Amino acid sequence: MPLTLDQLNAAPLPEALQMLDGLYEHSPWIAERALAQRPFASLAQLKHAMTRVLDEAGVEPQLALIRAHPELAGKAMVSQTLTAESTNEQTKAGLTNCTPEEFAHIQQLNADYNARFGFPFILAVRGPRGTGLTKAQIIEAFERRVHGHPDFERAECLRNIHRIAEIRLNDKFGFEPVDGQRVWDWQETLAQHSDPGYAEKGQLTVTYLTDAHRACALALSHWMKDCGFDEIQIDAVGNVVGRYHPAAPGAKYLLTGSHYDTVRNGGKYDGRLGIFVPMACVQKMHAAGRRLPFGIEVVAFAEEEGQRYKATFLGSGALTGHFKAAWLDQKDADGVTMREAMQHAGLNVEDIPKLQRDPAQYLGFIEVHIEQGPVLGELNLPLGIVTSINGSVRYVGEVMGMASHAGTTPMDRRRDAACAVAELMLYAEQRAAQDGDSVATVGMLQVPNGSINVVPGACRFSLDLRAPTDAQRDALVRDVLTKLHDICQRRGVRHQLEETMRAAAAPSDPAWQARWESACTALGVPLHRMPSGAGHDAMKLHEIMPQAMLFVRGENSGISHNPLESTTADDMDLAVQAFDHVLQQLAQDS
Template identity: 40%
Template sequence: MINEERLWKRLQLLSEIGRTESGGVTRLSFTKEERAAKDLVASYMKEAGLEVREDEVGNLIGRKEGLNPEAAVVLTGSHVDSVFNGGNFDGPLGVLAAIEALQVMNEQGIETEHPIEAIAFTDEEGARFSFGMIGSRGIAGTLTREELLNKDKQGISIEEAFLLSGLNPDEIGKAALKPEEVKAYVELHIEQGKVLEGLNLSTGIVSGLAGPLWLKFIFEGEVGHAGATPMPIRHDALTAAARVMLVIEEEASKTGTTVGTVGQVLVLPGGINIIPGRVEFSLDLRDISETVRDEVENQIRKIAGQICEKQGVELTIEELQRVAPAPCSDIIKKAASEAFEKLGLEAHYLPSGAGHDGMQLMDLCPMGMLFIRSKNGISHDPAEWSSKEDCADGANVLYQTVLNLAVQKVNLTMK
């Protein structure tokens, strides 16, 4: 079992780095705050008896050697960068729990066939450059030099940030791992939702990571005077848009797994006494099944077209982003289920609506995640909170899951 007090103390100490006036945390990638956080985490890795290094994209890695050093490695971890004024658990919990698990193994003399590495990925959040998961993309071998040209608000590119941090952008390919070198990746994370809280469960097993589809709907109607245009002859772009929004809600709700969100709306000309002639709105559509998500999308498109044709409104739909969902591996889910059973905890499966580093590793190795309960479902905010007890439950499940994946060797001479 992990050391609950040690894990909690480290979480609190790490939260002091990048502390904001409102009690949140701002640790953007390649800043002095992130550097300080990585240095502190590196000290914990050394305390845990791990071999510490940083790779060519800045990932901080602590290795516990296996009985077979040539065997494929089991990866576990998360990130220590944050959004602007974020919370203290999103990312750091997964990193510190991974270190804690390996430290306990070393303290108890537990050996495994496969090596295990605790990892703090570089820039998962993407808050600084509007381009995230740099570290996991690097390990997956999908990070390109062109992507390093993304800039922050001060005009500094990722490439320049690399150089300022002592990294060579020309060597990012050296961080990539081959499929035969990695056995599995498992990450502990806060849920960032209310499912576990509603079920009164401290922990859960992630079934898959939903892939976001972003669309932009543009409705072109006819501007008219609000008082002088009779209802039967109007071509109101907003009325058509509103009806389509209801269709989105209805169609997404039918599957039980899909979520659809209209987050941005533009109404023109925008006068109180003018019939809207143009409306634009965004749609964020997600599901852990690409087939289900795309079926919902097609149904929305079909009905939206019928609505607009009936109202004499022209509809254009632009695709902004289409990311494939990432189902979690049965190998990871089985190892986690066995961990829950051994610890006497109820195993509940739930999807992740948010993206995580594991999505980038899906084609590299079996990938999976564990969630712990988030108070009120709050995340990316100073009010983000998970209890000490829930953090310990999650870390214990991670500990046992990693042992299952790395294949613990029992010393028969030990009692």
Template identity: 55%
Template sequence: MTTLSDLNTVDTGAFVEALRGIYEHSPWISERAASLRPFASVAALKQALQAVVTQAGENEQLSLLRAHPELAGKAAIAGELTAESTGEQAASGLNLCSAEEYALLHALNAQYNEKFGFPFILAVKGPTGRGLTRTAIIATFTRRLGNTRVDELHECLRQVHRIAEIRLNDLLDVQHLFGSQVMDWAETLGTISDSPENLTCAYMTPAHQRTASQLRDWMREAGMDAQIDAVGNVVGRYAAGQPDAKTLITGSHYDTVRNGGKYDGRLGILLPIALVRHLNERGERLPFHLEVIGFAEEEGVRFRSTFLGSSAITGRFDPVLLDQQDSEGVSMRTALAAAGHDPADIKAIARDPASLLGFVEVHIEQGPVLLERGLPVGVV
């Protein structure tokens, strides 16, 4: 097995050879990155390779894109793909297309090349690495045909980097402990909605209550003592070895805007659950209590009042809000009672600041900064 240490110490020729299949038929990328060694981590290596492509001129970038095969195209049918591309297309069943699917993909490939001047590129292994379905691939293909050339050039380069990342992970046997599980959980929650057409989860609706129950169950399965409090927060506690230890709180909100995203807020709940599950499986305890809180409400969709969950935790919940009404004339007080909560208990939710270490939240980026800079995470 190739290791990062191997890549850092071999000569340039061996480095380029080891990374031969990472960027399709484009050894110039690893040749230029070789001078940047040693790399402190696999992430640093990935970023260095991406930086080479970013700093290249458009002609070289186009050459890189044009080195990629069409999806289910002539090269695939003729068995002329690289081993990496063959495995990736097979993972999504593109080698099993029906005659109608082959015809449709052939037409889409032709339209795309005519419009943009380079092939359609998609990391068909998908975010979990298990492969996108042919239906999802065709839908993405069709949607992206509507993009501008500039946007599609950037998107294809982003997909190229994702393909390279997957291949590099395979080469170096990088195992992601939490990513697939977190994405699977997010997909499950994404099916629980107030609307059949999109993801909408407003405060104290049936979908909201089902989401809370599911989060509580996952917390318990992960090894936490979990409950739903009087305002609807889902609170999971992973106790420290010392009962008098202080508490670190992490989490985010699980309600959504109308037509919301699967990871907005929820990533900050699901990732800590996965982390606690990992700790619990290893029999490890932290030197502090860890509370994972799924805050019941932040977006203000139903009652036009935001941050209900976190305001209760900080002792700043305004009881006047209980008389706010939704568009159908249902008060917040009534909605809470219908869900089995007693508004009189909300005051007791407040935490004593002296018992806390602090609060940290993981959140999906909602801007272009990390994406444009090719960075995996930012700390603010």
């Protein structure tokens, strides 16, 4: 019989402790301290409480916990002295069934890893879906992580230990994150479509209106039909739009969704998670024969990343009336214009202006998105509340000094352009850090025609500055540009700077943000409010209606625009429950 939370909350401590036995390898003290915080409203709350106990315990107990774990496919497995939980997990991953070569390879990795870090390699072998990583995936992760930084690896081991505990806890309570698994499976299936040149290498790349892109649109529209959406359409820019009708005609719609295009060699969840989470909600509602007092419109945006053409937010821009006719004449790397690509895809260019939405017909826009950063992972929180999408400004610039002989020019007589930019970079780093939540990046840096024995006469650079409000961003920009001016004056060099992009911050609408917050609270997930450093479709919709976003924790330190981008079925499941909760709140309010 699976346990229930009520039983756990009501049990005397020794019994409750018995119920949580074996969650953390040979370390019952973690569950014991967490139990002091009973009652728990949800498994998510209990899971987080245990992560807090370990966080607060400090480094030594953390290392002791890591060292209490068996090596993967290690001696304990061979001598059959693993805990029952570990045996089960390692068997499921096929680790008890290694070839002699694989076994020897894993032993070598174990030895290397241990020698380097002083603790064993820990991986939640049941993986993000909970049903088991393959042997190949495990070995791949091992080979990658053996080169990690010690601090990073310690944190990564702890995150994996929490994931192991999460799955063990689910097993005890007979909980399966079925909605999250469904969302996970959709994403895996959709990721089978990839552009030529990448597909062969097993990489995911879906750029605007390629065959893979159109296959995705088709798959999405079929799945929307299966979910029970009433109207499904691929619109004039390639957005897949599903509408689930309200209980009575004439009511407003909730607008939601995200993008299904990807960057080159990108992750499976960026954008797509925000399409599948509301789809899972509609599927459940349809299965239960339920309608809401408002309709739901889920849009899978065709283009957000600006990969094939230099037009970003093309999909959501079409809904806000910002599709620029001039974009149609842009050419891709093969010389195919956007107009040709659209005609080839059977899209009707003349209909694009009709896609503009009338805000009066909508309640607002919400978007679920993978965090694409490390913050939630470090806090052991599955969900985060977005307070604002950062405003940003980008520049490309060049400092012009004087090229001179590296051997004969004394230090006090140089006009070194690269040193001037280096000074600017360090200033920008420190100035952005001062704000706490501003960011500044010099992502491109080049000494044109530089040589090893020449003082750089020129240095080209880019500058990307972002902050949660326009005022904060503008203050950052002002200080950085003033500094650039001062540096150039002092060093006797000149500079030029071209602004290439400026986007206003998109603060979340307070009422909509509050709905995400009460959803998290209802799920027992502690609130964490954070700005979004990356741009999102919600930024475009912000121009015509209230919006608020929900972030979902990413695995692997939140890495994104990378194949390692990942999140768990459990976290996706919470996102579906949170979305569902927002729908219920709206239904009550209307």
